[in-house]
Amino acid sequence: MDGYEVLFFFEVLVGGLLAGLMYSLVAIGFVLIYKTSGVLNFAQGAMLLFAALTFVSLVNYGAPFLLAFAATFAIMIGLGFAIERTVLRPLVNRPPITLFMATLGLAYVIEGAAQLLWGTQVRRLDLGISDKPMEIAGLLISSFDLVAAAVAFGLVAALGAFFTRTRIGLAFRAVADDQFAALAVGLRLPRIWATVWAAAGFVALVAGLLWGARLGVQFSLSIIVLKALPVLLLGGFDSILGAVVGGLIIGASEKLAEVYLGPYVGGGIESWFAYVVALLFLLARPSGLFGQKIVERV
Numbered sequence: 001m002d003g004y005e006v007l008f009f010f011e012v013l014v015g016g017l018l019a020g021l022m023y024s025l026v027a028i029g030f031v032l033i034y035k036t037s038g039v040l041n042f043a044q045g046a047m048l049l050f051a052a053l054t055f056v057s058l059v060n061y062g063a064p065f066l067l068a069f070a071a072t073f074a075i076m077i078g079l080g081f082a083i084e085r086t087v088l089r090p091l092v093n094r095p096p097i098t099l100f101m102a103t104l105g106l107a108y109v110i111e112g113a114a115q116l117l118w119g120t121q122v123r124r125l126d127l128g129i130s131d132k133p134m135e136i137a138g139l140l141i142s143s144f145d146l147v148a149a150a151v152a153f154g155l156v157a158a159l160g161a162f163f164t165r166t167r168i169g170l171a172f173r174a175v176a177d178d179q180f181a182a183l184a185v186g187l188r189l190p191r192i193w194a195t196v197w198a199a200a201g202f203v204a205l206v207a208g209l210l211w212g213a214r215l216g217v218q219f220s221l222s223i224i225v226l227k228a229l230p231v232l233l234l235g236g237f238d239s240i241l242g243a244v245v246g247g248l249i250i251g252a253s254e255k256l257a258e259v260y261l262g263p264y265v266g267g268g269i270e271s272w273f274a275y276v277v278a279l280l281f282l283l284a285r286p287s288g289l290f291g292q293k294i295v296e297r298v
Contacts, residue, residue: 013252021148025203026044026048028207028243033197039100041200042107049217051208052212055212056212080199087106123216125217127213129144129213130144156240172196230278258273
């Protein structure tokens, strides 16, 4: 390849890596719930949509950015506590498929409530972040993607510090390792689960604002969860670091595939290539790169 082709390759690669971090933001919400309760929360996409719609509605009503963010954060905390109390707690110790179906139904309930409150029209969300390309080391990179990447890294660093340096974070890890042992030492699981759902609500808020600013606040935001599933399969359902690494792999592979393989298969490969990668990886390593391997004794 000549110099231009090499430069173009790295532009596509970096763009894919930055897009992958956007996927990771959604996947982290899944990880938080699954890590402590073993529930695959399919309602995370609906929570993302609900957070974005709440925020943009408050801004359109004249609320300042920080006030709208704080109010939406409080609403998402309340939503998280309500979900834990009304959905998760009554279904404790039920089969995983039951919990999954409950969150699937919850997703439709949240979307229906959002449609009832705000309608179905697309809303523009301006976070004041420019999307003009910036030249870095000869590469043209979206400034919005750079800001989103910085937010993703900041969120991961904050969650990492939370899980390793705070008492409640250590309690989360204890519950994730062994719920019965956590109960034996006096940890209150309902309170911990409620806090985790509230944290997942905050992650949904951050992801919802970034994705809403990128695509517009619309009901198609809720299906972004489908993009997070390959990320989780690669990185592992119980690893925050895995969500980031999986997002980077998926983002880079689908962008490169679209550019270099798409012309040979008619284009549109970006929409499904991530699932091919995840399927192949699933056959080789079912627990993901950083997921905890399940050992069953018979």
